[in-house]
Amino acid sequence: MSTLPEIRTRCLVVGGGPAGMMTGYLFARAGVDVVVLEKHADFNRDFRGDTIHPSTLELMYELGLLDEFLKRPHQQLRELCGVINGNSVAIADFSRLPTRCKFIAFMPQWDFLDFLSSRAKQFPTFALHLQHEVIDLLFENDRISGVHVKTPDGEREVRADLIIGADGRHSIIHTKGKFEIEELGVPIDVLWMRISKRKNDPPQSLGFFRHGKLLVLLDRGDYFQVGFVIPKGDFDAIKQRGLPTLHRDIIRLGPFLEDRIAELDDWAKIKLLTVQINRLRHWYRERLLCIGDSAHAMSPAGGVGINLALQDAVATANLLAAKLRAGPVSVTDLKQVQARREWPTRVIQTMQAFIHRRVVTGRESKSGDSLPILLRLFQWFPALRSLPARFIGLGLRAEHIQSPAAN
Numbered sequence: 001m002s003t004l005p006e007i008r009t010r011c012l013v014v015g016g017g018p019a020g021m022m023t024g025y026l027f028a029r030a031g032v033d034v035v036v037l038e039k040h041a042d043f044n045r046d047f048r049g050d051t052i053h054p055s056t057l058e059l060m061y062e063l064g065l066l067d068e069f070l071k072r073p074h075q076q077l078r079e080l081c082g083v084i085n086g087n088s089v090a091i092a093d094f095s096r097l098p099t100r101c102k103f104i105a106f107m108p109q110w111d112f113l114d115f116l117s118s119r120a121k122q123f124p125t126f127a128l129h130l131q132h133e134v135i136d137l138l139f140e141n142d143r144i145s146g147v148h149v150k151t152p153d154g155e156r157e158v159r160a161d162l163i164i165g166a167d168g169r170h171s172i173i174h175t176k177g178k179f180e181i182e183e184l185g186v187p188i189d190v191l192w193m194r195i196s197k198r199k200n201d202p203p204q205s206l207g208f209f210r211h212g213k214l215l216v217l218l219d220r221g222d223y224f225q226v227g228f229v230i231p232k233g234d235f236d237a238i239k240q241r242g243l244p245t246l247h248r249d250i251i252r253l254g255p256f257l258e259d260r261i262a263e264l265d266d267w268a269k270i271k272l273l274t275v276q277i278n279r280l281r282h283w284y285r286e287r288l289l290c291i292g293d294s295a296h297a298m299s300p301a302g303g304v305g306i307n308l309a310l311q312d313a314v315a316t317a318n319l320l321a322a323k324l325r326a327g328p329v330s331v332t333d334l335k336q337v338q339a340r341r342e343w344p345t346r347v348i349q350t351m352q353a354f355i356h357r358r359v360v361t362g363r364e365s366k367s368g369d370s371l372p373i374l375l376r377l378f379q380w381f382p383a384l385r386s387l388p389a390r391f392i393g394l395g396l397r398a399e400h401i402q403s404p405a406a407n
């Protein structure tokens with residue numbers, strides 16, 4: 001196999017997901033030499049969530065990108081509803097949030113990433129290399145100096161003063177960097193599939209919950225991206241029970257899908273996504289920092305993982321961009337990123353773990369059809385719906401753009 005010319009840069013970001021693309025954009029905007037490596041050929045993968053939160057839209061405003069961004073096709077959800085044991089229930093009301101956009105924008109994530117990368121490419125210090133899969137770390141005199149990359153045209157080395165692992169929950173960077181991982185344990189996995197959409201289908205919601213089970217439908221124009229929660233490790237048993245049984249289980253949660261459930265006529269159309277919640281004990285070591293799911297894998301519960309990954313990216317740029325423009329950063333500088341972002345991560349992961357233990361387990365529970373007391377309170381006192389809206393829409397310790405813009 002041929003060897004491609006080496007790349008040298010100030011900062012290397014591994015992974016072109018939300019955390020990586022936002023970090024690349026902000027560093028380039030600050031005039032830092034930055035290279036983003038993404039293993040896929042494009043952003044077009046359907047396993048991604050589609051939620052752009054009010055806090056992210058606020059960041060877009062602060063960056064002067066909001067008007068242009070909102071021209072891309074999207075849906076605006078001002079109130080988030082769920083169908084719980086057959087009752088349609090309003091859960092979060094974004095209309096009172098102290099932000100410019102009082103809604104969640106549903107936009108396929110590849111459009112969001114494509115938008116960020118197209119804007120980042122306008123900065124001269126930015127480079128994105130697709131089909132560049134990092135397979136190992138490089139060391140010189142026992143110090144990390146770069147990464148080893150596999151591409152369709154050969155292998156190459158990329159050297160940098162700082163490497164940021166933004167390569168998601170199966171991160172090669174945290175594995176090869178020998179970071180210690182704390183697993184929180186999750187009792188669910190998700191089956192991921194497509195079902196066509198029809199004109200009179202219900203509007204986008206948080207999901208269809210019934211007695212511990214959950215069906216999520218992401219509106220992608222002419223089809224739904226469907227997520228069906230199952231107990232962890234049960235996929236083989238579900239396969240043995242056969243497709244008709246799975247069809248029946250899905251229809252029990254979303255009866256309007258009955259007329260097209262037969263589209264799922266082959267197991268090849270149904271992918272298993274494993275869900276994890278974990279976090280690194282330390283997010284950094286000399287010349288290496290992990291952020292987003294690479295530092296703390298999030299479950300889909302609450303649809304907050306993308307927001308958290310983006311907030312990590314903003315905090316990283318706020319704390320490191322000006323310093324990196326002047327020269328390499330120290331371990332103490334990297335430590336500050338974890339110090340800033342660890343608390344919101346811990347709180348949100350604790351809530352996700354609670355939801356998986358008590359609310360969405362993938363197993364049929366014996367609870368009755370009545371609504372849980374908290375949800376009844378939301379219906380009696382609509383103002384209370386602002387609380388989940390703040391949690392989902394803004395997260396905890398919302399970050400704002402403080403990193404410099406190069407002239």
Ligand SMILES: Cc1cc2nc3c(=O)[nH]c(=O)nc-3n(C[C@H](O)[C@H](O)[C@H](O)COP(=O)(O)OP(=O)(O)OC[C@H]3O[C@@H](n4cnc5c(N)ncnc54)[C@H](O)[C@@H]3O)c2cc1C
Pocket residue numbers: 014015016017018019020037038039040047048049050051132133134135166167168169170171172190227273274275276291292293294297298299300302303304305306307309
């Ligand atoms: C089934 C499921 C559904 C979810 N739905 C939602 C949702 O609706 N809303 C929400 O907010 N959160 C959701 N989440 C959580 C969310 O997906 C993550 O928290 C979020 O994507 C983290 O962003 P990230 O940028 O850190 O990592 P990722 O989005 O995972 O991006 C990592 C990137 O790195 C690339 N990469 C990986 N390895 C390498 C390598 N070796 N070399 C180069 N590139 C590499 C990957 O291709 C990818 O592009 C869901 C999670 C799951 C499991």
